[in-house]
Amino acid sequence: MFKKTNFFKTNLRLLRIIILIIVTLFSILLTILLCNLVLRFLKYENLYSFYDFATNGKSEVYTIDKDLIYRFKNDQLYRNYKALPNSTNANEKTIAMVGDSVTWSYGANDSTSYPITFEKIYNQQHNQNKISVYNYGVPGYGIDQEYILIQNKIRKELKPDLLVWNINVNDIRDSNYMCLYHYQNSQWQRISATYNIGYWYGWLGANIPPSITNSNLFNFVWQRLFRLITSTTNESLYTLGCSTIFRNPSTNKLIAKRLLYSVVELQKQLENTQTQLIVTLVPYQKYFDHQFSLKDLDPDYSLIKNTLNNAGINFIDFNETILNQLQSKTNSPQLNFSQEYFLNNSIDRNPDGLRHPNQKMYDLMAQTLFEYLQENQLTL
Numbered sequence: 001m002f003k004k005t006n007f008f009k010t011n012l013r014l015l016r017i018i019i020l021i022i023v024t025l026f027s028i029l030l031t032i033l034l035c036n037l038v039l040r041f042l043k044y045e046n047l048y049s050f051y052d053f054a055t056n057g058k059s060e061v062y063t064i065d066k067d068l069i070y071r072f073k074n075d076q077l078y079r080n081y082k083a084l085p086n087s088t089n090a091n092e093k094t095i096a097m098v099g100d101s102v103t104w105s106y107g108a109n110d111s112t113s114y115p116i117t118f119e120k121i122y123n124q125q126h127n128q129n130k131i132s133v134y135n136y137g138v139p140g141y142g143i144d145q146e147y148i149l150i151q152n153k154i155r156k157e158l159k160p161d162l163l164v165w166n167i168n169v170n171d172i173r174d175s176n177y178m179c180l181y182h183y184q185n186s187q188w189q190r191i192s193a194t195y196n197i198g199y200w201y202g203w204l205g206a207n208i209p210p211s212i213t214n215s216n217l218f219n220f221v222w223q224r225l226f227r228l229i230t231s232t233t234n235e236s237l238y239t240l241g242c243s244t245i246f247r248n249p250s251t252n253k254l255i256a257k258r259l260l261y262s263v264v265e266l267q268k269q270l271e272n273t274q275t276q277l278i279v280t281l282v283p284y285q286k287y288f289d290h291q292f293s294l295k296d297l298d299p300d301y302s303l304i305k306n307t308l309n310n311a312g313i314n315f316i317d318f319n320e321t322i323l324n325q326l327q328s329k330t331n332s333p334q335l336n337f338s339q340e341y342f343l344n345n346s347i348d349r350n351p352d353g354l355r356h357p358n359q360k361m362y363d364l365m366a367q368t369l370f371e372y373l374q375e376n377q378l379t380l
Contacts, residue, residue: 032215035217036215036216036217039216039217039220040216044216044220046214046216046219047219047223052201053139054070054140054202055070055198055199055201055202055205056201056202056205056213057201057202057203057204057205057206057207058205058206058210060073061073061077063202063206064193064199064206065193066192066193066194066199067152067180067192067193068145068148068149068180068193069145069178069180069193069196069199069202070198070199070202071138071149072138078134078135078136079104079105079110079135079137080113080115080116080133080134080135081135082132082134084157084158085132085158092130092131092132093129093130093131093132093161093162093380094132094133094134094158094159094160094161094162095118095119095131095132095133095134095160095161095162095164095380096133096134096136096150096154096160096162096163096164097114097115097118097133097135097136097137097164097166098136098146098150098154098164098165099136099137099141099146099165099166099167099282100137100140100141100142100146100166100168100170100171101137101139101140102166102168102282102283102356102357103115103135103136103166103282104135104137104138104139105135105137105362106139106343106348106356107343107347107348107356107357107358107359108358108359108362109359112359112362112363113362114362114365114366115133115134115135115137115366116133116135117362117363118133118365118366118369118370119131119133120366121366121367121370122370122373125370129380131161131380134154134158134160136149136153136154137166140174140178141174141178142171142174142176142177142178142179143167143172143175143255143258143259143262144175144178144180144181144262145178145180146165146171147262147266150163150165150266155269155275159273159274159275160275161275161276161380162275162276162277162278162378162380163266163270163275163276163278164278164369165263165266165278165279165280166280167259167280167282167304167315168282168284169281169282169284169298169300169301169304170300170354171259171304172252172256172300172303172304175255175258175259176251177196177198178196178198179191179195179196180193181258181261183254183257183258188258188261201222204222252303253303256303256304256307257307259304259307260307260308260311260313263279263308263311263313264311264313267313276378278316278369278372278378279308279313279314279315279316280315280316280317280318280369281301281304281305281308281315281317281318281319282318282357283319283322283341283357283361283365284297284298284301285338285342285354285355286298286301286338286354287319288323288326288336288337288338288341288342289336289337289338289339301319305317316368316369316372318364318368321368322361322365323337325364325368326341338355341358341360341361341364342356342357342358342361343355343356343357343358
């Protein structure tokens with residue numbers, strides 16, 4: 001009788017625990033459903049980070065990466081993909097173009113991208129010494145990712161004769177989100193992508209069912225958490241955003257310093273190699289739009305340009321060079337060239353309001369780069 005009573009009590013406690021767990025899970029599920037209903041009633045629309053296209057965990061093109069935050073899933077997904085040189089074409093000169101969506105050539109066809117157009121122009125003029133151009137543009141990449149891509153992949157695998165690093169004005173902003181270097185004790189230190197909130201956003205997207213990650217509640221909580229973390233962090237700390245989401249002069253200057261560090265270090269490393277380096281500042285819509293005065297230009301443009309100039313870095317400013325060409329042809333400095341040489345708003349909906357170059361501008365970039373090589377007698 002005593003044993004039966006103990007058995008009954010033990011099973012009763014177990015039953016209570018099971019019931020408590022079931023009730024708790026049911027309460028959580030009910031709360032989630034009610035919260036989702038409230039958000040729908042309030043017509044809440046899911047918000048997305050600017051790098052959501054690459055780190056949502058469901059992309060067929062990108063995957064998260066502990067070195068780069070995200071990358072193409074395989075080499076064949078690089079635009080204008082070409083196999084690396086082999087014994088049959090080992091003597092062919094190679095050029096690697098690195099950058100973001102402008103280098104990738106958003107808005108252009110595969111056959112008319114900026115890198116491929118440059119390749120065509122060059123090869124038409126050098127029938128006996130043709131080149132092969134590799135497009136390493138990755139949409140959304142910032143300075144740190146581009147630098148690491150150069151070090152970890154391009155220099156090791158391709159070992160190009162010429163490396164063209166195309167810097168975009170919004171690289172300052174993108175590097176704010178995609179930080180992979182940390183400034184401490186007066187030196188730059190590499191940090192893992194696992195310190196970046198974008199990496200974990202991708203990890204959650206890849207490991208949690210879409211029914212959860214696509215829900216209003218998940219998006220609402222994630223966005224509030226993201227803003228809380230990034231608005232309270234400081235650029236002097238290891239953080240999940242590396243610096244504040246709200247752009248400020250001190251953060252931007254630090255990122256410009258990181259750009260300079262990356263370019264100078266790369267120049268030193270390439271001194272005793274076969275690889276030449278060209279840095280460019282790619283076309284920036286507002287520079288060609290005379291609805292804005294120069295004082296209305298994004299301060300990041302002047303920050304990048306002054307940083308490179310003050311350090312004596314030679315670079316091509318496509319903005320200044322191409323605008324001068326256009327003005328000399330039309331003899332009218334007040335024309336708004338952005339309408340003619342950049343994508344329109346119906347095609348290009350960039351979060352920061354800026355538009356990508358169109359095909360005419362990509363062609364001008366390729367021609368300008370070719371002329372720069374000719375004028376400076378840079379032979380491959």
